[in-house]
Amino acid sequence: MATPHIKSLESDYPWITPSIPLITSAPMRLISTAPLAIAVSRAVGLGFLGSGTDVSTLPDLLSECTASFSSSPIPNTPPEILPIGVGFICWGASLSDAIKAIAESRLKPAAVWLFAPERIENLVTWTTSIREATNNLTKIWIQIGTVNDTNYLAQHCKPDVFVIQGSDAGGHGLNQSSSIITLLPECSDALSQSGFAHIPLIAAGGIMDARGAAAAIMLGASGICMGTRFLASFEAELSKGYQDAVLSASDGGVTTNRTSVYDRIRGTPGWPSSYGGRGVLNDTFWDSEKGLDDEQNKRLYAEASQKGDLGWGIKGIGGRMCTYAGTGVGLVREVKGAEEIVKEVREGMRKLLKIE
Amino acid sequence: MATPHIKSLESDYPWITPSIPLITSAPMRLISTAPLAIAVSRAVGLGFLGSGTDVSTLPDLLSECTASFSSSPIPNTPPEILPIGVGFICWGASLSDAIKAIAESRLKPAAVWLFAPERIENLVTWTTSIREATNNLTKIWIQIGTVNDTNYLAQHCKPDVFVIQGSDAGGHGLNQSSSIITLLPECSDALSQSGFAHIPLIAAGGIMDARGAAAAIMLGASGICMGTRFLASFEAELSKGYQDAVLSASDGGVTTNRTSVYDRIRGTPGWPSSYGGRGVLNDTFWDSEKGLDDEQNKRLYAEASQKGDLGWGIKGIGGRMCTYAGTGVGLVREVKGAEEIVKEVREGMRKLLKIE
Structure with a gap:
């Protein structure tokens, strides 16, 4: 029987239902451009564009993705939805430019991923504005690194997804934090206690292969995010x-x-x-x-x-x-196609978890 | 089909076979005395005495445990074996005193757990001396925090078990390390590549309940260790x-x-x-x-x-x-009996892992 958070995923992103637990790629600034995001979403994961602090390139990135999925859609994607997410580094990104880019995009990104605001309260404005601008079509993902922030944001933003980032994560994160081993179950318990058990948790930080992915699901996640693993993909934009x-x-x-x-x-x-x-x-x-x-x-x-x-x-x-x-x-030893990475991790994870 | 490391556990500690994946309690200095170690082993986990840096109390601790298991043994324990382990903090503990205490104990501890030598090479002497003194009856567990140390120690000590300690662990550990999310699979791969796939890995650091335990097994562990969780047990010796x-x-x-x-x-x-x-x-x-x-x-x-x-x-x-x-x-919210903790974590873990 599907848990409340799995039901949320199935209802918000109907095309990914067969591939839950969900595999996503991190919105790495400069690195996660259209090719990586498209490849991950083509493998029926959810690929994120790393818009980062500079929203100026976002319209082009969204056009590139829209062109791809318009000509060859993923079955069961609602017609107005782009099966791609966009990540913003909120202390630096312009909310009005972000809204404009999303509003002008013919297909609305399936999700935005909000990270690192100057002040946590700013996420309330981000959340409300994006929901209004897209008539709730674009779902709100918020990345956190403490139980305290999870509690605050559940109450004040009611996000559609929490990305729980542990200390092992590459790139930016809290200077002081625990790994997902303890952070994920404690956030999960806190949300259950406050009536937010339906919010799916995506685990991030240290997941490199099927083992880490399966471990995250045991901890209470309904999906996982990989960043470092995709640095060794053909589609990542890096030297x-x-x-x-x-x-x-x-x-x-x-x-x-x-x-x-x-x-x-x-x-x-x-x-x-x-x-x-x-x-x-x-x-x-x-x-x-x-x-x-x-x-x-x-x-x-x-x-x-x-x-x-x-x-x-x-x-x-x-x-x-x-x-x-x-x-x-x-644990990253070979450059592969992003689709292959997603499929390999998914198959290995499902086998470890004895799914099907 | 049992993997090589599960076979090692079954053969070295026959009485714990039905309760694999194994649950152990950390040898916490001053806190893990006979009551906690006995209770964990009575629940067919493996309880460790925290001998720490001061071996002077060890003879009494071993006598107390020996008295308990002599009068009421755990089925399938070999007659000369005490189903209890002893942890040493190697930079401070006297090896000769440790050997003396173990040699004079009527029942030999099932395992010693070696941690934090002044220099890593010192563990070779510890390993060899204890094996000699007990005719291999006492198995050698070595705690590590890096892949590099795992490789060195596999080669030079061939321990019977590695305890893989991640950054979330309470008490002493490396100032800089990853969590078990990445450390455990990377150590596991390294050991497989160097012909040591049979060495069981016990995960330590952040495991508080069935979720963390199941996650550790997904990562490649064949057992887990909890320290902090047992601080809230009736048997732990603390204020x-x-x-x-x-x-x-x-x-x-x-x-x-x-x-x-x-x-x-x-x-x-x-x-x-x-x-x-x-x-x-x-x-x-x-x-x-x-x-x-x-x-x-x-x-x-x-x-x-x-x-x-x-x-x-x-x-x-x-x-x-x-x-x-x-x-x-x-995640520690209630004081319970150590046996109840072990059983609760084991049942929850087995359910999550779909064992039986």
Whole structure:
């Protein structure tokens, strides 16, 4: 018998019903463009565009996706829906530009994924505005990292989905947090107690393959999100140097860490102070730890960026360029098509969970 | 069909065969004494005594356990085996005293659990000496926190079990590590690739209930360990103030952290620099963050310790006393008997995993 949160997924995204537990791709800024999002959604996952802090490219990204799914729709997608989500980094993205892009899109994105507002209360405006602009067609996903925020946002935004991000996640997340092992069940219990048991939880942070996906479902998730795994997909928009650095890293608990040094050195300021980015540690980080000042570090970073793929070093040695990735980076060993990744994880997960 | 690691468990601990995946209790220093270890083993888990850094109490602890299981053995326990394990904190414990206590014990502990050596190579001597002293009757469990250490120790110690400790764990662990979500599968893959697929993995760190336990099994573990959950058992040896502080804490990703401040302030020095203790953050931590020097902090700590249970504050507010606990502390809501905890987690886990 379907639980309340599975029923929510089935009703909100009817075309994904056969592929629940749902597999989604993270809206990685600059990296998750149309090819990755389309491929994930074609595999009847839900692919997200990483609109990030700069909404200016969103109209083109939405057009590209709309063209694809208009000419070849996924069965059971409602005619006005684009089976693609859009992720916003709320402290930096313009809400009015976001609304405009979505309102002008012929097909409405199935979901928006809201992350990292300057102040948590701002998400109320985001939620209300997007619901109004799309007549509730675009569902509201909110990413959280604490039980406290989950409780607040359930009450004030009543999101359609919570993305529960644990400490293992690559890229930006809370500097201090638990992994999904404890965060997901505690959020799940809190929501049940406050009458929000119907909100589906998507687990994010450290899920790299069928094992992590099945584990997340045991914890109470009804779907999972992968970011780092898709860095090694043909469709991800990233340099070969970055991809090679991901493939060559292992033992991510000690070779990655959450830090603000890459934001400072490569010039992506603006993140609220409680957030840092988890990446493979390289000379930019180590030199900073040894006391190199940021100005000199920036100069060396600029030099490295002139070297193209070599800016990430050879097999991760000697690199300086930002290599955001999660602690599971050692489980990423091969570049594959995103559709193949989704299908492989889904089949393995269903087998482990003894589904069907 | 049983996997190689399940076969290892069945052959090394025949009495636990019906209760695999195995549930164990962590060898918490001072807290895991005979009552807790006996209760967990009576529920056909494997209870561990927390011998810690001070082996002087071990002979008495072993006698107490031996008396219990001699008069009322668990079916299928070999006659010379005590169905109880012993945990050592290797940087501080005397190997010769440990060997002496085990050699003089009429029944040999089923396992020793080795943790935190000053140098990783020291575990080779620990392993060899204990195997020699017990004619291999006492199995060697080694706790690790990185893939690299797992590879080294598989090669050099060939332990009978690896305990894979993730970042969510309470008490001492590596300052930098991933959670079991990524650490466990990566260690599992590494061991398979190097011909050690038969070594069972026990997951530790953040497992509080059936959901976490089932998740760990999906990740590749053949058993799990709980520490924080047993802090709220009748059998754990800890103050009511400590237990109440555990029960009242929630949202452990932000309300606990790994730190060395409690070691410094309460006077438990000696840990290798890569280790810190995760505990519920209270005024000892916050005052230190605000710049209070250690000497003054120690004085306030000593004052707090004079207050008995009130030294932990009221509902976690105003406390100063060390409250080691994992990020899952918010999932611990009720004091129960340890046998009941084991049975509840086992039944729930087996149901989630669709076993039988």
